[in-house]
Amino acid sequence: MRRLLVLLFRTSLTTVFITALFGCSRIDHKQSALDPKGLVSQNQYDVFMLSVWITIFLFCAVGGCLLFVLWKYRAKSKEEAMEIPPQSHGNSKIETSLILVSAVILVILAIPTLQGVVLMNRVPDANDEQTLKKLNLDRSQIEGAITVNVTGKRFFWIFEYPQFGIVTANELVFPASKAVRINLRTEDVIHSFWVPKLAGKMDLMPGQENFMWFIADQEKILSGKPTTEAMPSVFDGKMRQTVFAKQKFSDEFEPVGGLFYGQCAEYCGNSHAYMSFRALAQTDEDFDSWVKRFQNSQNPNLQPSAYNPEKQYKKGSIVTFADKSLGDQVQREFRSTKKITKGEAPNISGKSWAKAHSDDYEIGKQLFSSLQCVQCHAVNRTGIGAKGPNLTLYGLRTSLAAGWMRNDEESLSTWLKNSNEVKFGNLMWNGEGVDDTHPLRQLENDDEKVNQLIAYLLGQI
């Protein structure tokens, strides 16, 4: 029995040691709450550190007393060891003061904690100059706050921007200089929204709306680097290029200051661990350009319409027109290379119109409908109505499958061929109405179609 206990003790010690050794990594790890880069997360970090210091103090005080007593009253000789020391019981002075000290410590902890809870819950009032001064915030940072309606779904995120009338998924683009108000809802079970370096965590509860906000610390994002390097622009694909150039997917540290990693922090099913997301900080101008780009892509009135022989077209107009060379169904997009007079129909061999996209893109676009991807995915401003993530301007995204993979040809191909293998239990492969007869389950051995779909998806820029 004793040997067994000793053995158990030794193995558990070794386990603790090994876990401590490998579990520790640098404090600025991708998803580290100990590396705050925003006002709210800094506040939470400060409260945490306060409790750490108090705990360290208590540990030293109690441990020090214990060591002192052990040393001072040790048996100095054999005879002394045989003696029974004088017996006593209780000391009301010491006990009362210990209770008082504990109460004071709790109050010291409670005040900043409650202040933090209030701070996290809502954006400060722009007219409350005193608070703004205390938080070192500028009025414009609050007045220009943007709102994002976040909806959690198994196992991805929808981001709606009600002020701008646009929708995206899994990558929350925001202006670094402004407060970001987050309204949290869920469509199914409980999730939790957490971007450790900016703020966190807050649950998304069925039938309820929760709130939080954050504001990034621009100086920390830039940390002495030029803006283009620390916060590459998203709207023209620079962010994607920079991230891919500087980072392997498995790297543990952020290659780019303005890229933040988020995670669902409440178990929600099979693929919960892969339900991550990203938040991308932008300069004001780059954010505006990104919004414009989305507004244009999601504005139904700005989408290319069918060629009309009764109309004249300006140079650079885009129309759709059947292209028989790609199959009976394909409506190709053509761009006019000069002013078009009435009745001058698109024709690839002519000089007046040019292909707007590659052949693969056009066939991929067609497949996107015929393989029923549209059953779940919107490429317009449809938000929570869609079963899958919104795929507007998908080619600008850095990540795939809710931040789980890098968004490039290779991962997309793996994903489209068998998404269940990469993200077990995901609701693309296992969703309602999807079985082995569904066209998306037939892609496994069809490289050609997969590549065409990829050309279409990544061509959306």
Ligand SMILES: [Cu+2]
């Ligand atoms: Cu979750």
